[in-house]
Amino acid sequence: MTDTNDIRNFCIIAHIDHGKSTLADRILEHTGAFSNREMQDQVLDQMDLERERGITIKLMPVQFTYSGPDGKKYCYNLIDTPGHVDFSYEVSRSLAACEGALLVVDASQGIEAQTLANAYLALEHDLTLIPVINKMDLPAANPDLVKKELVDVLGLGPDSAILCSAKTGEGVPEILEAIALRISPPKGKKTDPLAALIFDSKFDLYRGVIAYIRVMQGSIEAGQKIKCWASDKEYEVDEVGVFGRNMVPVSELGPGDVGYLVAGIKDIHDARVGDTITDPDHSVSKPLPGYRHLRPMVFCGLYPQETNDYHQLRESLEKLQLNDAALAFEPETSAALGFGFRCGFLGLLHMEIVQERLEREFGVHIIATAPNVGYEVTKTGGEVLVMDSPAKLPPPTEIESLAEPFVRATIVVPDDYIGAVMELAQEKRGQYHNMEYLDVSRVLITYDLPLSEIVFDFFDLLKSRTRGYASLDYEYLAHRPGNLVKLDILINGEPVDALSIIVHRERAQQQGRRLVEKLRSLIPRQLFNVPIQAAIGNQIIARETVQALRKDVLAKCYGGDVTRKRKLLERQKEGKKRMKQVGNVEIPQEAFMAVLKVD
Amino acid sequence: MVTGIGLYVHVPFCWSKCYYCDFFSEPYSTKAVQQYLQALEREARLYITSWLDGREVGSIYIGGGTPTALAVEELERLCGIIAIFPRRADAEWSVEANPDTLTREKLSILHQFGVNRLSLGVQSFDDNLLQFLGRTHSGAKAKAAWQQGRQAGFDNMSLDLIYGIPGQSKNLWQETLSEAVALTPNHISAYGLTIEEGTLFALRQLSPCPEELEIAQYYVAQDILTKAGLLQYEISNFARQGFVCRHNILYWQNESYLGLGPAAVSYLQKERWTNARDLTRYIQCLERGWLPIEERERVTAELEQAETVMLALRLKRGLSRWRFRTRFGQDIVEAYPTVIKRLSKYGLIEIDERRLRLSPRGLLLANQVAMSFLPDDPS
Numbered sequence: 016m017t018d019t020n021d022i023r024n025f026c027i028i029a030h031i032d033h034g035k036s037t038l039a040d041r042i043l044e045h046t047g048a049f050s051n052r053e054m055q056d057q058v059l060d061q062m063d064l065e066r067e068r069g070i071t072i073k074l075m076p077v078q079f080t081y082s083g084p085d086g087k088k089y090c091y092n093l094i095d096t097p098g099h100v101d102f103s104y105e106v107s108r109s110l111a112a113c114e115g116a117l118l119v120v121d122a123s124q125g126i127e128a129q130t131l132a133n134a135y136l137a138l139e140h141d142l143t144l145i146p147v148i149n150k151m152d153l154p155a156a157n158p159d160l161v162k163k164e165l166v167d168v169l170g171l172g173p174d175s176a177i178l179c180s181a182k183t184g185e186g187v188p189e190i191l192e193a194i195a196l197r198i199s200p201p202k203g204k205k206t207d208p209l210a211a212l213i214f215d216s217k218f219d220l221y222r223g224v225i226a227y228i229r230v231m232q233g234s235i236e237a238g239q240k241i242k243c244w245a246s247d248k249e250y251e252v253d254e255v256g257v258f259g260r261n262m263v264p265v266s267e268l269g270p271g272d273v274g275y276l277v278a279g280i281k282d283i284h285d286a287r288v289g290d291t292i293t294d295p296d297h298s299v300s301k302p303l304p305g306y307r308h309l310r311p312m313v314f315c316g317l318y319p320q321e322t323n324d325y326h327q328l329r330e331s332l333e334k335l336q337l338n339d340a341a342l343a344f345e346p347e348t349s350a351a352l353g354f355g356f357r358c359g360f361l362g363l364l365h366m367e368i369v370q371e372r373l374e375r376e377f378g379v380h381i382i383a384t385a386p387n388v389g390y391e392v393t394k395t396g397g398e399v400l401v402m403d404s405p406a407k408l409p410p411p412t413e414i415e416s417l418a419e420p421f422v423r424a425t426i427v428v429p430d431d432y433i434g435a436v437m438e439l440a441q442e443k444r445g446q447y448h449n450m451e452y453l454d455v456s457r458v459l460i461t462y463d464l465p466l467s468e469i470v471f472d473f474f475d476l477l478k479s480r481t482r483g484y485a486s487l488d489y490e491y492l493a494h495r496p497g498n499l500v501k502l503d504i505l506i507n508g509e510p511v512d513a514l515s516i517i518v519h520r521e522r523a524q525q526q527g528r529r530l531v532e533k534l535r536s537l538i539p540r541q542l543f544n545v546p547i548q549a550a551i552g553n554q555i556i557a558r559e560t561v562q563a564l565r566k567d568v569l570a571k572c573y574g575g576d577v578t579r580k581r582k583l584l585e586r587q588k589e590g591k592k593r594m595k596q597v598g599n600v601e602i603p604q605e606a607f608m609a610v611l612k613v614d
Numbered sequence: 615m616v617t618g619i620g621l622y623v624h625v626p627f628c629w630s631k632c633y634y635c636d637f638f639s640e641p642y643s644t645k646a647v648q649q650y651l652q653a654l655e656r657e658a659r660l661y662i663t664s665w666l667d668g669r670e671v672g673s674i675y676i677g678g679g680t681p682t683a684l685a686v687e688e689l690e691r692l693c694g695i696i697a698i699f700p701r702r703a704d705a706e707w708s709v710e711a712n713p714d715t716l717t718r719e720k721l722s723i724l725h726q727f728g729v730n731r732l733s734l735g736v737q738s739f740d741d742n743l744l745q746f747l748g749r750t751h752s753g754a755k756a757k758a759a760w761q762q763g764r765q766a767g768f769d770n771m772s773l774d775l776i777y778g779i780p781g782q783s784k785n786l787w788q789e790t791l792s793e794a795v796a797l798t799p800n801h802i803s804a805y806g807l808t809i810e811e812g813t814l815f816a817l818r819q820l821s822p823c824p825e826e827l828e829i830a831q832y833y834v835a836q837d838i839l840t841k842a843g844l845l846q847y848e849i850s851n852f853a854r855q856g857f858v859c860r861h862n863i864l865y866w867q868n869e870s871y872l873g874l875g876p877a878a879v880s881y882l883q884k885e886r887w888t889n890a891r892d893l894t895r896y897i898q899c900l901e902r903g904w905l906p907i908e909e910r911e912r913v914t915a916e917l918e919q920a921e922t923v924m925l926a927l928r929l930k931r932g933l934s935r936w937r938f939r940t941r942f943g944q945d946i947v948e949a950y951p952t953v954i955k956r957l958s959k960y961g962l963i964e965i966d967e968r969r970l971r972l973s974p975r976g977l978l979l980a981n982q983v984a985m986s987f988l989p990d991d992p993s
Contacts (some may be wrong), residue, residue, distance in 0.1 A: 587985055
């Protein structure tokens with residue numbers, strides 16, 4: 016066990032693409048924590064998906080030794096954080112495990128929405144911020160402007176920022192030394208009752224849940240009894256250890272230590288992120304602050320393409336859930352799509368990741384319905400329901416009021432685009448909250464927006480109307496009542512439940528019209544005319560027709576063509592098979608996402 | 615089969631490449647043709663000595679490419695090679711010809727060797743459209759070539775036309791048809807333009823002719839040609855009584871054929887094989903005394919059955935239930951009960967005691983029909 020005074024726990028926070036992962040790589044490389052052979056770009060991002068998307072989803076801590084210029088050795092724990100708004104709770108728990116944070120800002124871009132969100136979050140947790148102005152190798156680097164923003168917006172000292180290029184390694188030694196000098200060592204006492212924060216957990220097939228913990232006070236060792244506060248369950252510790260390249264068992268974790276714990280915990284839901292581990296016999300009197308039971312914000316239906324794959328889909332979701340306490344699902348039956356699951360996610364990225372992993376890692380071909388937010392329905396009798404699917408909405412006569420989730424959206428944009436952003440936010444039913452200048456030319460605009468608009472197309476439109484300059488971050492505020500109605504889609508006269516959406520009444524007409532137009536372009540021509548209608552209750556508000564297929568014939572088919580032409584037809588048939596048969600109509604998978612692609 | 619096997623010979627040379635054509639061909643050169651003919655002769659002899667096994671050729675089709683791109687002596691040698699195959703006395707022998715490349719001498723050589731059917735690639739009589747298609751001849755030249763063919767003694771002549779060309783109006787197509795009919799051909803192939811992968815049209819991302827117009831042009835062709843005594847017997851083929859192309863009928867009845875030349879396909883007894891789609895490889899193989907085969911496909915019973923239906927339904931008279939029963943041991947209705955029921959319901963096929971055929975509407979939706987007969991899980 017290292018002397019608490021020599022421990023430095025820190026994380027790196029940044030706006031997406033500002034170079035967080037590259038900087039982490041350089042730091043590890045510089046300290047020799049990883050040999051060159053083991054260095055790969057973004058060593059901390061383990062999942063393929065993370066590498067491909069260049070984003071971090073899951074946290075992976077790492078411990079390494081830093082030797083200062085005077086030869087003094089320090090034990091550094093670097094806790095990587097996810098860089099997406101969906102996972103802001105995980106970020107907050109990682110921050111709670113640290114005393115300091117490197118705030119990485121792109122020298123050519125300056126402060127963006129997530130920079131602010133993350134920096135504020137770190138300041139709330141009393142973390143020491145070390146500003147790092149990255150990408151100094153870029154010709155467009157403007158460190159003076161970025162420094163000024165850091166001073167004006169975040170109140171950071173003008174000389175506190177370190178100039179760096181994670182690409183070339185410039186500034187990395189200074190950063191490492193600043194961590195030792197500026198970030199304070201952990202404070203807890205070993206003699207106090209045990210309190211350890213779970214900042215992540217993983218499920219291992221052989222060992223059960225592996226909880227990633229930060230010991231705040233007291234100590235923990237194998238054989239000891241522990242209790243998880245939120246689940247109130249007791250376990251005996253099998254092993255504790257620290258994170259090197261792999262997990263390295265140690266005899267004991269003391270105050271300030273970052274490590275892992277194995278204790279025969281079978282269910283990841285019993286060792287949730289943010290929970291406190293204590294000693295049942297010498298318990299702390301209250302848990303560590305900040306624990307929140309995560310609730311899904313975005314929902315969609317997931318259905319197997321082939322009915323026979325239902326059980327495989329269930330098993331795959333169960334396996335994903337072993338490692339993902341935030342993923343929720345329950346069986347759901349759709350008249351159009353058959354047996355499937357209604358799944359709840361933290362946000363859109365989380366949803367996409369789950370869908371992609373189902374397809375890639377588990378090989379389940381799924382049909383996903385368009386995502387929706389969770390609504391609060393107050394029934395005429397006063398009963399309040401939380402509703403995760405438009406199809407489940409009670410009939411209009413039973414609804415007293417409908418409330419939808421609102422978020423506070425933080426948008427950073429050059430001031431040329433203030434008008435465009437405000438216009439868009441207004442269109443999307445946003446309520447203006449605040450606006451302030453970050454520097455002479457960039458502003459921070461805050462709006463309260465319905466989450467459904469963000470799920471729908473807000474971010475894409477924001478990007479396109481600001482030529483990609485705007486950055487966005489948001490946090491959940493509250494459910495607010497609104498004038499909302501259910502819009503049903505009928506295909507060939509049959510309502511398709513999986514296509515129902517909830518929309519604001521004033522925009523129902525327009526959205527209904529766009530949706531049927533979009534569906535007309537997505538549904539291939541069949542052997543008969545297929546009417547597509549949008550309806551509110553019994554009232555049809557829009558209609559389009561997919562004209563019957565009239566010509567589908569090969570002009571030539573002679574001896575030399577048979578195989579090729581047959582294969583052509585086989586492919587065409589395969590394509591048809593991948594579609595979902597709803598009534599007599601074959602509907603391609605994209606159609607179920609059509610509501611998102613209406614432009 | 616009593617009618618004998620089919621023989622296809624691919625002549626992979628053109629003077630210039632048409633923008634819509636995806637058949638394998640190379641620019642004409644004397645040297646390449648020499649090597650090709652030598653290889654072709656070896657290939658022919660390999661099959662005759664080790665494979666033909668007493669079978670006779672019932673129909674020959676020399677296609678391309680442009681067979682008539684060859685010079686007179688080369689053409690003579692080509693015919694000489696083909697003539698070594700034992701063929702039935704009543705065998706049909708077709709040669710594809712291009713108006714540009716045709717001369718009296720070439721015609722007379724073909725006629726002397728016993729070629730009895732000439733298929734002239736006219737495509738259109740409109741010079742603008744011809745140019746658009748990348749054809750290097752004029753409409754007038756096509757008509758002159760036609761007359762030359764007749765004068766050389768060909769009393770079974772066909773011409774190819776294309777409709778659905780962007781920029782081709784219904785009226786223009788009507789005119790083309792009338793001019794074609796005026797030549798009193800025995801046979802006409804009228805193809806809707808297909809933008810095939812890898813062609814110049816595909817590279818240029820040519821937008822196809824509007825569907826409505828193409829359908830209208832298809833009906834116009836049916837109408838004009840029928841009135842002129844050229845009856846539709848296949849999706850794109852029309853003939854006077856007694857002048858259907860027997861070689862092509864053989865394909866549509868899924869019978870056996872041997873293909874010679876690069877990229878040529880052969881089909882016999884549950885197997886289909888394809889020659890190298892490359893002149894050098896084709897030649898090199900044969901120089902070593904090997905057959906230039908680069909792909910073989912086992913045609914399972916299930917596939918053979920599906921292909922038989924797919925091909926036969928291209929014929930206006932459709933599929934003979936008796937033939938199908940004889941070949942596969944069960945009635946087509948037993949083999950595909952639900953498919954036939956569904957397709958009848960949508961009015962795409964018609965069935966009586968003797969035949970299964972596409973309805974007039976089904977002729978334009980032949981892919982949708984053929985697809986239904988293909989096995990669900992292709993191997």
